[in-house]
Amino acid sequence: MDIYRGIVIFGETADGKLASITREMLGAGRRLADNFGEEVHVILVGRGIQSAVDETFTYGADKVHLLDNPKVKEYQPDLFVQCAIQVCEKAKPKAFLLGHTDMGQDLGPRIAFRLNTALVTDCIDLTIDLDTKRCIMAKQVYGGKAQADFDCETYPQMATIRPKTMSPLEKDETRKGEIIPITIDIDDSIIKTRLIDKVNEESHGIKLEDADIIISGGRGIGGPEGFQQLEDLAGLFKNAAVGASRPACDEEWVSTKIQVGITGKIVAPRVYIAVGISGASQHVTGCSGSETIIAINKDKTAPIFKVSKFGLVADWETALPAFANKVKELIND
Amino acid sequence: MNIIVCMKEVRDPDASSDVFKIDMNNNTLVSADNVLKVVNPFDEQAVEAALRIKDKTGAKVIVLNLGHQLDLVVARKPLLMGADEFILLDDEGFVGGDSWSTAHALAMAIKKIGSYDLILCGRQAADSNAGQVGLGIAQILGIPCVTIARKIEVEEGKATVEKVTQDGYEIIEMALPALVTVSSELGQPRYPSIKRLRAANSIQPLIWKPADIGLEPSDTGKAGRRAKILRLYQPVREVECEFIEGETIQEAAENLALRLRSQKII
Numbered sequence: 001m002d003i004y005r006g007i008v009i010f011g012e013t014a015d016g017k018l019a020s021i022t023r024e025m026l027g028a029g030r031r032l033a034d035n036f037g038e039e040v041h042v043i044l045v046g047r048g049i050q051s052a053v054d055e056t057f058t059y060g061a062d063k064v065h066l067l068d069n070p071k072v073k074e075y076q077p078d079l080f081v082q083c084a085i086q087v088c089e090k091a092k093p094k095a096f097l098l099g100h101t102d103m104g105q106d107l108g109p110r111i112a113f114r115l116n117t118a119l120v121t122d123c124i125d126l127t128i129d130l131d132t133k134r135c136i137m138a139k140q141v142y143g144g145k146a147q148a149d150f151d152c153e154t155y156p157q158m159a160t161i162r163p164k165t166m167s168p169l170e171k172d173e174t175r176k177g178e179i180i181p182i183t184i185d186i187d188d189s190i191i192k193t194r195l196i197d198k199v200n201e202e203s204h205g206i207k208l209e210d211a212d213i214i215i216s217g218g219r220g221i222g223g224p225e226g227f228q229q230l231e232d233l234a235g236l237f238k239n240a241a242v243g244a245s246r247p248a249c250d251e252e253w254v255s256t257k258i259q260v261g262i263t264g265k266i267v268a269p270r271v272y273i274a275v276g277i278s279g280a281s282q283h284v285t286g287c288s289g290s291e292t293i294i295a296i297n298k299d300k301t302a303p304i305f306k307v308s309k310f311g312l313v314a315d316w317e318t319a320l321p322a323f324a325n326k327v328k329e330l331i332n333d
Numbered sequence: 334m335n336i337i338v339c340m341k342e343v344r345d346p347d348a349s350s351d352v353f354k355i356d357m358n359n360n361t362l363v364s365a366d367n368v369l370k371v372v373n374p375f376d377e378q379a380v381e382a383a384l385r386i387k388d389k390t391g392a393k394v395i396v397l398n399l400g401h402q403l404d405l406v407v408a409r410k411p412l413l414m415g416a417d418e419f420i421l422l423d424d425e426g427f428v429g430g431d432s433w434s435t436a437h438a439l440a441m442a443i444k445k446i447g448s449y450d451l452i453l454c455g456r457q458a459a460d461s462n463a464g465q466v467g468l469g470i471a472q473i474l475g476i477p478c479v480t481i482a483r484k485i486e487v488e489e490g491k492a493t494v495e496k497v498t499q500d501g502y503e504i505i506e507m508a509l510p511a512l513v514t515v516s517s518e519l520g521q522p523r524y525p526s527i528k529r530l531r532a533a534n535s536i537q538p539l540i541w542k543p544a545d546i547g548l549e550p551s552d553t554g555k556a557g558r559r560a561k562i563l564r565l566y567q568p569v570r571e572v573e574c575e576f577i578e579g580e581t582i583q584e585a586a587e588n589l590a591l592r593l594r595s596q597k598i599i
């Protein structure tokens with residue numbers, strides 16, 4: 001165990017800047033590393049990402065392992081795995097963190113199996129066991145009905161971190177660090193999967209993750225027409241978006257891109273209004289970080305009321321128009 | 334063409350939280366008899382993905398199922414949907430494993446099957462919610478892998494896969510043999526067919542023990558795992574719900590708006 005030192009984070013960039021999940025992991029990674037008196041390394045792979053490198057230091061990294069190459073247009077698993085292996089062979093980290101994002105979900109297990117080590121996915125809390133000096137990783141299991149604390153008994157201890165569960169550090173412009181180039185021949189022979197096309201299906205307007213208020217509909221909405229009413233209600237607010245439970249997406253009433261839950265989007269708006277949603281653990285997991293949950297459901301025993309601050313036991317078709325009219329009146333006052 | 338689908342038997346993930354209990358001393362689920370055993374829903378989608386390819390190409394679909402004291406009714410469900418054969422990796426030794434030991438055992442079984450073009454898994458299990466086994470098998474076998482698919486097409490030795498992403502999808506190509514993990518965006522799995530009942534019930538499983546697939550006891554289940562559960566618990570997150578009332582539903586709805594306004598929530 002003594003040969004293992006420091007924390008490695010596989011960073012992500014968005015539009016050339018450091019992605020928010022990476023800032024969050026740097027916050028968590030820094031706290032772990034300070035506890036051990038060790039360093040935080042970040043791997044960055046992409047093209048034209050120099051400004052993200054500087055940001056990495058200001059948010060807490062000591063070293064950045066960098067592959068900045070015009071050939072790296074997109075995430076490519078085989079290449080990214082090689083980069084991770086190279087860094088781990090040199091740095092021999094105690095822990096290795098990735099985001100529980102499109103990339104991290106795909107990349108984390110690949111790296112873990114190559115390194116012969118264990119990974120906990122979708123981790124929501126990271127602590128240190130003072131006796132063993134190992135990281136304890138908490139994650140939700142059984143679709144959010146329970147939680148488990150894991151000890152990865154091999155090094156590096158790996159985790160993918162759920163976005164919005166860790167807090168970033170304050171930006172410190174004076175912080176500097178060292179850049180270590182990753183030396184890899186980008187050779188097509190290592191590439192086993194080829195990206196042919198990438199399609200964005202996100203509707204225009206406010207992104208679910210960025211909305212201040214989310215109005216979500218479930219199976220109880222009964223069809224696409226009902227969702228139009230939710231859209232209209234959302235339109236009354238400055239920064240509101242419509243979400244959905246999985247059945248509403250499965251039935252194709254709405255785009256699967258607005259599914260909230262353990263296998264959809266994890267959201268934490270200021271206000272979450274659940275209409276015709278029963279509150280299954282797999283759904284609630286995706287919205288339990290919201291500041292205030294409000295539920296409209298005709299069944300008083302629906303579990304959604306157990307996580308809601310305000311509840312309305314009603315048929316939404318009768319209640320919603322009256323609610324929307326009153327909201328309009330109040331907002332215009 | 335041979336397609337192998339890996340499936341896991343899980344406790345019904347739709348079971349209500351009231352019947353769902355945890356044994357905190359043993360870090361396990363209390364095996365409540367009132368919670369059904371089912372095919373992990375994403376694995377059922379993987380079976381469906383395999384059958385769609387079978388419908389077009391006549392591929393043979395083999396289902397691999399790992400656990401202990403596996404339920405034959407659950408295990409036969411993919412056969413009722415249209416799969417051809419099933420293999421049960423059923424042994425006490427498989428109990429208590431993690432993603433690592435599970436992927437390892439499945440990969441060894443796949444090596445024993447020998448000939449395969451495509452391996453399909455669900456994107457994650459409804460109980461562990463880990464999402465690692467598919468990728469693990471692919472790494473161990475050294476074959477390409479695409480995760481979280483909603484569509485798979487195979488022709489002339491290659492697979493073209495639509496992978497679901499947070500904001501849309503990607504189209505990815507790879508050579509066969511390959512592994513794909515399947516997500517719910519694929520669409521509803523077909524219903525088990527009563528017409529196939531007799532035929533499916535006459536198909537007998539192959540049952541393999543760790544030694545049959547070349548695994549030492551030290552590599553299997555609990556002994557072969559790398560991640561240990563220290564504590565399994567149910568955090569209490571209940572908040573007191575204030576039910577808003579009124580003479581009529583309309584009035585109650587208006588009162589809700591007023592209450593939210595007075596609390597500066599809207």
Ligand SMILES: Cc1cc2nc3c(=O)[nH]c(=O)nc-3n(C[C@H](O)[C@H](O)[C@H](O)COP(=O)(O)OP(=O)(O)OC[C@H]3O[C@@H](n4cnc5c(N)ncnc54)[C@H](O)[C@@H]3O)c2cc1C
Pocket residue numbers: 143217218219220221244245246247248259260261262263264265275276277278279280281282283286296297298299302314315316317346347374375458459
């Ligand atoms: C592995 C796995 C992953 C999953 N991932 C997700 C996920 O990411 N997101 C997700 O949402 N689900 C997910 N699910 C599904 C989840 O288990 C539930 O089945 C789902 O969330 C239920 O959706 P619902 O509440 O809309 O539907 P239901 O449970 O059918 O509830 C409908 C509700 O509407 C109410 N209602 C009906 N009519 C009216 C009316 N006229 N007025 C008012 N109320 C009405 C009913 O009282 C009921 O409470 C997953 C399941 C599994 C197994």
